[in-house]
């Protein structure tokens with residue numbers, strides 16, 4: 001899909017559910033094991049809940065045991081933006097949607113092969129489309 005205009009992104013931010021806004025634009029974190037997408041195992045794609053950009057493929061999802069949906073790689077190299085987050089004592093790498101800048105979660109270097117990365121993502125900012133429901 002095409003990238004939404006800044007005006008369209010502002011409109012979608014305003015229309016997003018409070019829980020989505022709190023995480024996406026307040027960099028909040030949902031409680032572990034709280035979101036149904038943590039246990040989702042069907043094939044499909046995960047899009048940004050704010051702007052609809054493709055973020056992750058279900059083929060890269062795995063059970064990290066952390067309580068948050070976890071992936072070992074994004075849908076594409078350009079899907080995510082990164083910045084260093086100094087909120088905790090040791091810096092973490094924050095990841096956000098490259099299209100609308102919505103905060104998604106963090107990436108850690110304790111993931112499985114082939115990347116060794118763990119994208120630890122809030123389920124509330126993901127929009128899951130099962131493979132059999134895609135048009």
Ligand SMILES: [Zn+2]
Pocket residue numbers: 048049050051052053097098099100101102
């Ligand atoms: Zn987005």
